[in-house]
Amino acid sequence: SDSAIEQIMALAPVIPVIVIDRAEDAVPMAEALVAGGLPVLEVTLRTPAALDAIKAMKSVAGAVVGAGTVLNAKMLDDALDAGAEFIVSPGLTDSLGEAAVAAGIPFLPGVANAANIMAGLDLGLGSFKFFPAATSGGIPALKALAGPFGGVTFCPTGGISAATAPEWLALDPVLCVGGSWVVPSGPLDTARFEALAREAAALARP
Ligand code: 3PG
Numbered sequence: 213s214d215s216a217i218e219q220i221m222a223l224a225p226v227i228p229v230i231v232i233d234r235a236e237d238a239v240p241m242a243e244a245l246v247a248g249g250l251p252v253l254e255v256t257l258r259t260p261a262a263l264d265a266i267k268a269m270k271s272v273a274g275a276v277v278g279a280g281t282v283l284n285a286k287m288l289d290d291a292l293d294a295g296a297e298f299i300v301s302p303g304l305t306d307s308l309g310e311a312a313v314a315a316g317i318p319f320l321p322g323v324a325n326a327a328n329i330m331a332g333l334d335l336g337l338g339s340f341k342f343f344p345a346a347t348s349g350g351i352p353a354l355k356a357l358a359g360p361f362g363g364v365t366f367c368p369t370g371g372i373s374a375a376t377a378p379e380w381l382a383l384d385p386v387l388c389v390g391g392s393w394v395v396p397s398g399p400l401d402t403a404r405f406e407a408l409a410r411e412a413a414a415l416a417r418p
Contacts, residue, residue, distance in 0.1 A: 217318035217339045220276055220298050221367055221387040223252050226377065226412040227300075228394040229280060229369065230255045230265075237400045238265035242272040244402040245394070248409025254300050254390065256281040257291065266294040278318075285311040292317065300390075302343050304328055309335045320367060324348040329361055339365045341390065346371025351379055358385045374408075377415050 214222065221227075228245055232238060232255060242253055251274050255266050258281050269277045278298035279291035288311050291299060299312055304321035312319040313335050322343035323329050332340055342354055345368035349356075354368060368380045369390030380389050394408045 215318070215338060217298060217320055218365055218387060220252055220278075220318055221320070221339060221365065223276060224250045224413060225381055225388050225415045226250055226394060226409075227252045227254050227367060227369075227388055227390040228409070228412075229390050229392040230395050231258055231392065231397065232261050232265045233259055233397075234400075235261040235264035235268060238268040239272060240400060240402050241395065241405060242269040242275045242277070244405040245409045246272055246274045248406040249413025250394065250409040252276045252278070252298075252388075254278050254280040255296075257283075257287055263290055263294040266291070266296055270295050270297075282308070284308055288312060288315065288317075300341055302341070304332055304340075306331070306335075309337070313337070322369075326357060326360065329357065329364060333361075333364075338363065339367070339387070342366045342368040344370030345380070345389075346376075351383065354380075354383060354386070358383070374411055374415070377412070381415060 255262050266277050276297050279296035280300040282299050282301045298318040300320045302322040320341050323340040365385050365387050367388050372389050372391045373393050377389050380386050394412050
């Protein structure tokens with residue numbers, strides 16, 4: 213049966229990677245993305261507003277709210293306290309991996325090579341963020357990495373756009389992709405977010 217993180221990855225073809233500057237934008241932003249068909253939301257812990265945004269977004273019906281850019285066990289604790297339902301990291305360290313596994317939280321750590329994947333498998337993980345996807349060799353690299361690791365699934369992220377997402381989603385081990393293109397920075401524009409989400413949600417796997 214699919215792991216908890218795979219069940220989240222399967223909810224939508226695209227996970228919006230959110231960098232939020234104003235916590236008061238969190239609810240309307242999440243409502244727009246969910247309405248557009250993207251229920252899985254990754255709020256990156258790169259801004260002071262991020263933890264409050266996670267708490268607020270959890271009140272939006274249908275939203276599955278996770279924390280991204282989780283770099284260490286302290287940030288993991290902060291994300292769990294805020295109620296994050298899954299955890300994304302750009303990479304994988306033993307200390308973060310062990311803490312995430314001990315917490316029992318769905319965890320999607322970044323990998324860019326075979327050794328990273330082997331470290332994750334040692335921790336009992338089977339799904340990874342391929343990051344930064346476009347500059348880590350792109351689709352040929354992911355295909356080559358998938359060869360020795362049958363059953364491992366990926367969410368490629370980093371340099372992916374609406375134009376290139378379909379090529380990634382066509383790959384068997386790719387359950388979804390991540391990207392910030394759905395939530396452009398600037399003033400809150402919920403109509404635009406909803407339209408971008410609707411376009412992204414239509415990029416279903418073939
Ligand atoms: C991330 O943290 O996953 C990246 O910042 C997202 O990459 P993108 O901005 O190229 O989509």
